[in-house]
Amino acid sequence: MPITTHWFLPTHGDGRSVVDRPHTTPTxxxxxxxxxxxxxxxxxxxxxxxxxxxMLTPTGSWCQDAWITTAALLARTKRIKFLVAFRxxxxxxxxxxxxxxxxxxxxxxxxxxxxxxxGESTExxxxxxxLDHDERYARTDEFLAVLRGxxxxxxxxxxxxxxxxxxxxxxxxxxxxPPLYFGGSSEAALPVAxxxxxxxxxxxxxxxxxxxxxxxxxxxxxxxGRELRFGLRAHVITRDTSxxxxxxxxxxxxxxxxxxxxxSQAKIAKTEATGQRKIAELHGGVLPxxxxxxxxxxxxxxxVGLLRGGAGTALVGSHAEVADLxxxxxxxxxxxxxxxxxxxxxxAYWFGEGVHPELARRxxxxxxxxxxxxxxxxxxx
Numbered sequence: 001m002p003i004t005t006h007w008f009l010p011t012h013g014d015g016r017s018v019v020d021r022p023h024t025t026p027t028x029x030x031x032x033x034x035x036x037x038x039x040x041x042x043x044x045x046x047x048x049x050x051x052x053x054x055m056l057t058p059t060g061s062w063c064q065d066a067w068i069t070t071a072a073l074l075a076r077t078k079r080i081k082f083l084v085a086f087r088x089x090x091x092x093x094x095x096x097x098x099x100x101x102x103x104x105x106x107x108x109x110x111x112x113x114x115x116x117x118x119g120e121s122t123e124x125x126x127x128x129x130x131l132d133h134d135e136r137y138a139r140t141d142e143f144l145a146v147l148r149g150x151x152x153x154x155x156x157x158x159x160x161x162x163x164x165x166x167x168x169x170x171x172x173x174x175x176x177x178p179p180l181y182f183g184g185s186s187e188a189a190l191p192v193a194x195x196x197x198x199x200x201x202x203x204x205x206x207x208x209x210x211x212x213x214x215x216x217x218x219x220x221x222x223x224x225g226r227e228l229r230f231g232l233r234a235h236v237i238t239r240d241t242s243x244x245x246x247x248x249x250x251x252x253x254x255x256x257x258x259x260x261x262x263x264s265q266a267k268i269a270k271t272e273a274t275g276q277r278k279i280a281e282l283h284g285g286v287l288p289x290x291x292x293x294x295x296x297x298x299x300x301x302x303x304v305g306l307l308r309g310g311a312g313t314a315l316v317g318s319h320a321e322v323a324d325l326x327x328x329x330x331x332x333x334x335x336x337x338x339x340x341x342x343x344x345x346x347x348a349y350w351f352g353e354g355v356h357p358e359l360a361r362r363x364x365x366x367x368x369x370x371x372x373x374x375x376x377x378x379x380x381x
Contacts, residue, residue: 008340012063041076050352054081085114089129093146101174137188144196186274194220204234204313206297211332231336235314249291279312319354
């Protein structure tokens with residue numbers, strides 16, 4: 001399958017660093033950008049112009065609501081799809097189906113759904129959800145069974161441990177039915193993905209580890225008589241030269257405060273999320289002096305995970321080198337890439353103008369967006 005690329009909508013704010021708080025640089029104060037609707041529209045319009053397919057919008061108490069924010073952006077964009085993340089425990093499957101049908105009608109089919117079961121009990125409890133990790137995945141399994149039943153367009157009955165519905169339906173079936181993206185690496189999560197998801201999203205571990213997970217999920221899906229597609233969620237730092245890209249990674253590293261890293265790692269050490277623990281193992285919680293010390297696979301940098309949860313690795317290098325790594329992931333089964341960078345606006349341009357044309361030249365994706373390809377031939381002296 002050809003490669004599909006998506007970008008990230010920073011509904012929690014943006015800036016020139018992986019560090020959240022303002023900090024001082026040689027050129028003065030670097031203040032993070034607030035996620036007002038005008039800035040988010042600027043990012044979304046750029047991503048659309050650059051030929052990405054969709055935008056992942058996160059969910060959680062730390063960011064804006066994905067449904068409302070992306071609905072507001074529909075009028076500011078024309079083609080870009082929105083991968084709306086939401087938590088099954090926060091609304092009923094019937095209401096979710098109604099929202100999806102309404103969104104598809106208003107947007108003319110620009111909705112993708114990202115099902116976030118919730119990896120941390122402390123976060124879930126903010127919403128009044130007191131189920132433990134495995135019970136949440138069992139509930140998600142039932143939620144998606146009901147959701148798909150309603151998407152079929154006929155009144156749907158279901159009796160389960162977490163949901164019982166009679167004649168569940170929406171005012172109309174969503175057209176088209178939005179594909180379901182789903183993440184989770186635990187033993188409780190993988191069977192749910194195999195039964196219910198269309199696309200399984202995984203964190204940016206090295207390609208060999210990702211390949212093993214893809215193979216396991218393919219086998220589980222085959223037992224259900226289904227096939228899955230697979231996506232990767234990671235950051236990216238791509239520049240005209242490898243040295244420039246790694247220089248940016250080095251700058252990010254040097255901006256990190258050891259005390260902030262220690263506090264972040266203490267929090268991550270308590271995580272219930274299997275995938276998050278695997279990302280933490282890549283960097284070991286140690287802040288080195290050189291960004292290259294956290295290169296865990298050629299072009300794969302684990303430094304982001306020192307400060308941030310979620311996507312903790314970045315594809316780093318020249319446009320050709322980043323394309324090489326994408327091609328490696330594609331070879332083990334990854335067809336969709338959900339990417340981000342700091343700042344999201346500028347990094348989208350680096351990727352869209354540098355890596356997209358490179359992937360198109362290799363026959364890995366259609367040539368969409370601006371046909372920009374930089375001439376890296378040294379100028380004559």
